[in-house]
Every structure is written in C-alpha cells, then in structure tokens.
Amino acid sequence: MSEQSPFDLPEGDPFGPHTLPYGVFSTAAEPAVRRLGVRHGRYVLDLSALPEPLRPAHAEVLAAPTLNPLLAAGRPVWTEVRAAVRAALTDPAHRPAVTPLLHPLDDVTLHLPFDVADYVDFYASEHHATNVGKIFRPNDAALPPNWKHLPIGYHGRAGTVVVSGTPVVRPNGQRKAPTDAAPTFGPSRRLDIEAEVGFVVGTPSTLHEPVALESFRDHVFGVCLVNDWSARDIQAWEYVPLGPFLGKSFATSVSAWITPLDAFDDARTAPPARDFPLLPYLDDTAAEPGGIDLRIEVQINGETVSRPPFASMYWTAAQQLTHMTVNGASLRTGDLYASGTVSGPGRDQLGCLLELTEGKGPFLQDGDEVTLTAWAPGPGGARIGLGEVTGRVLPAPAAP
Structure with missing residues (x-):
C-alpha cells in the first residue's frame, strides 16, 4: 500500500490551505539550525528553502530563525507571503519542487515561534x-x-x-x-x-x-x-x-x-x-x-x-x-x-x-x-x- 501524499489531506483536516499557520522548527540532522515553516496537515514546509521561482519578494524575512522579521514587515508582506505559500502547496505544477521541502511533523522539533516583547x-x-x-x-x-x-x-x-x-x-x-x-x-x-x-x-x-x-x-x-x-x-x-x-x-x-x-x-x-x-x-x-x-x-x-x-x-x-x-x-x-x-x-x-x-x-x-x-x-x-x-x-x- 503506497504512502499517502502530503498534499492529499484527510477530509476535515484543520491545517489545510485555508489555515497555513507559521512556526519555527529544527530537524534531527541540523538541531541547532532554526527554520521558518508553515504547517500543512501533518507536514511542515521549510520556507527558508523555497526555490527561486516560488519565493515571494522580501524572501529574506523567511530565512530568519524567528518569525519577528516577518511580523515586522507589515500587512502587505504578510499578504504576499501567504499567497505565495498557498500557491506552492496547492498548484500541482509546483509539487516536484515542494515535495522535498516537506518534513513530517513527527520528525521535527518545534520552538517558540517568535521573540516575545511584552x-x-x-x-x-x-x-x-x-x-x-x-x-x-x-x-x-x-x-x-x-x-x-x-x-x-x-x-x-x-x-x-x-x-x-x-x-x-x-x-x-x-x-x-x-x-x-x-x-x-x-x-x-x-x-x-x-x-x-x-x-x-x-x-x-x-x-x-x-x-x-x-x-x-x-x-x-x-x-x-x-x-x-x-x-x-x-x-x-x-x-x-x-x-x-x-x-x-x-x-x-x-x-x-x-x-x-x-x-x-x-x-x-x-x-x-x-x-x-x-x-x-x-x-x-x-x-x-x-x-x-x-x-x-x-x-x-x-x-x-x-x-x-x-x-x-x-x-x-x-x-x-x-x-x-x-x-x-x-x-x-x-x-x-x-x-x-x-x-x-x-x-x-x-x-x-x-x-x-x-x-x-x-x-x-x-x-x-x-x-x-x-x-x-x-x-x-x-x-x-x-x-x-x-x-x-x-x-x-x-x-x-
């Protein structure tokens, strides 16, 4: 029996393309490196590794080890990044490039996603x-x-x-x-x-x-x-x-x-x-x-x-x-x-x-x-x- 594709979410999954929450994760291979990710079902998309055609403008905020630069970038950038991420995860044409960037949620370590100011x-x-x-x-x-x-x-x-x-x-x-x-x-x-x-x-x-x-x-x-x-x-x-x-x-x-x-x-x-x-x-x-x-x-x-x-x-x-x-x-x-x-x-x-x-x-x-x-x-x-x-x-x- 073949493994289910990370793009085919179970019916009613609350972390589908309409949700796309942001977080910070690290992998077992590089535990000291923190990366920005977006959750899609039971997978995490590595935003820092998006290839050039899929990167939104201001992609430098996605290379940070915390969400704070993205938070500070303001609403126009939030809207642009969210649209780019949704397109990357929903357009079948992007699947060959996106699939290697999806990490099983159970295989990563999650961290405090932003530096709390007050x-x-x-x-x-x-x-x-x-x-x-x-x-x-x-x-x-x-x-x-x-x-x-x-x-x-x-x-x-x-x-x-x-x-x-x-x-x-x-x-x-x-x-x-x-x-x-x-x-x-x-x-x-x-x-x-x-x-x-x-x-x-x-x-x-x-x-x-x-x-x-x-x-x-x-x-x-x-x-x-x-x-x-x-x-x-x-x-x-x-x-x-x-x-x-x-x-x-x-x-x-x-x-x-x-x-x-x-x-x-x-x-x-x-x-x-x-x-x-x-x-x-x-x-x-x-x-x-x-x-x-x-x-x-x-x-x-x-x-x-x-x-x-x-x-x-x-x-x-x-x-x-x-x-x-x-x-x-x-x-x-x-x-x-x-x-x-x-x-x-x-x-x-x-x-x-x-x-x-x-x-x-x-x-x-x-x-x-x-x-x-x-x-x-x-x-x-x-x-x-x-x-x-x-x-x-x-x-x-x-x-x-």
Whole structure:
C-alpha cells in the first residue's frame, strides 16, 4: 500500500490551505539550525528553502530563525507571503519542487515561534469574571464597577512565555487561607489552568499615538492558543491591591503555531450585546464584527473537561488593542496579548478548574498533562485550526 501524499489531506483536516499557520522548527540532522515553516496537515514546509521561482519578494524575512522579521514587515508582506505559500502547496505544477521541502511533523522539533516583547493578559469573559468574582469576593459585587466600561488587564512576564510541550514546574510561594493565622511558604496547592486565545503583534506603533479600532488588522499578525497557568492560592493572597504577580508569572504556554488573522475572516462574529453605550474610542458598533467563532476544547490527561466558546467574549481583540494603547503606550513587534480565560454560560463551557470546581478543587496534580485545542469555521465548510498547547506539571523545586 503506497504512502499517502502530503498534499492529499484527510477530509476535515484543520491545517489545510485555508489555515497555513507559521512556526519555527529544527530537524534531527541540523538541531541547532532554526527554520521558518508553515504547517500543512501533518507536514511542515521549510520556507527558508523555497526555490527561486516560488519565493515571494522580501524572501529574506523567511530565512530568519524567528518569525519577528516577518511580523515586522507589515500587512502587505504578510499578504504576499501567504499567497505565495498557498500557491506552492496547492498548484500541482509546483509539487516536484515542494515535495522535498516537506518534513513530517513527527520528525521535527518545534520552538517558540517568535521573540516575545511584552505580554499583557486581559479579563474579557463576563462569565469567567462573574464566576471568579463570586468565589474570590463572596460578600461583594461579582464584577467590579469598571468591568463593563473598559477591558481590564495586567502586564505579565514575557520571559516566562514558553512553547507548547514545555513542562510546567509547580511554583513555590506564599499562601494564606482565610482561616490561617499567618501565611506559609511552599508549593502551590491550587495549581490551575486558564484556556485563552492570544494575539501576536506584528507592526509596531509610535509612542504617544493610540491605535484606533479600525487599525487592528494593520498591527495584529496572527492568533494562537494560550494556557496562562495560575497558582490560585498564591494569587488569592497577593492580588490585593495591585493584582496578579507571582501567582501568574511562573509560566504561560503558547502554541508552536501562529495562525494568520486573515484565516479567520469566515469566523468573524458580533460580540454579545453591550448593556450600555461605550466611550467613543471603544465603540465598535460601526466596525467589522470583532468576535471570532473559535471552539476550544480542554483536556486533562486525555479526558475532555470543557469546551469554552470564544464567541461569547464581552471584549474583542480589537478593543483590547485600542485600550492597551489609548494612554499613548506603544506596540512592539512580538508583543503578545491574551484574552483572559474563555468561559461560556454552560457548566461544560468553563475555562479553568477554579470555575469547574467552584473553587473547591481538586486542582492539578504533579504529572497531570493539560492540552488545549481549537478550530474555527472556514470557507466552504473547511475548519481553521489553532496549534495545540500542551504542558505537563512537574513537582515544585525544593524551597529556598
């Protein structure tokens, strides 16, 4: 029986010619050499080796060991490269030249696809924010008074963003339950996940010049899945009055694949109805639909525990980008910002264990493996895939 051609994808494969996500890989033959690649089914196309007739202009950005030069090149180049890659993979005339450049996915090592400049995490799901508010502040209003006026967020630690497959070491820190007389120090006992969607900035902006809603596509290159691991006991003790710090900064996992923003054109959807008019800089009533119909699945040790719907998010990625820069803060190539935990109204749509267990646990145990996957509807019934995010929990190191 002959081996199936890498160009003949199984029906419903979410990594077909309408998806074409970018990543960075190395081969067993040259483990120290990092190359830009595009995923096609279960294969990776080596972009750095495209022959002259198939190379787009500005091909030098494809020879880099990271996506950052391509990110910085801007939307016209993103469009040109994507069209050239699609032609290389779909035109039968190119198959003799392209076939030797396709590496089986199982034979390569995947790396963090871009150098992360800054990392910001938002809190954009009304369902998640309400559920968490009831758990953390049972005697107060679930949502703070500013929540429906602006996208709440915090600056995270870019240096601890890691690629899918990287083990996550249980963090040590201070913990204090409400019934404890004083804080104690040791491994987190309430290690949690947060199923999120990330947005990767390509084109930078100028200091003191806010980015308007309609400029979203000019700056955001692509989309990825994010697991913003959280130590709930450390977080609960430290977050008043300044918010998340050590309970979040120990690890944030991202996919090895960045799916271009343009791949989701058929999945754009209107966000939920707002309770009252927004301030003009956030008012998106006349803009293109800002939501994305992403269907996420959360598995722990191979068992599906939740299917959070990204279409339910109250704040959109465009509003988050605009709010992030409205004070004059500038964007840098490689900035990553995440949606915050994605949760829907249903019991089977909650994006973290804190919500799934109503704060009672159990939380993650050493050895547990968490995997996030997602897809969105594409043209003609196709599925648009996001690369998975997987991480296994390792025991905490010895306390200092």
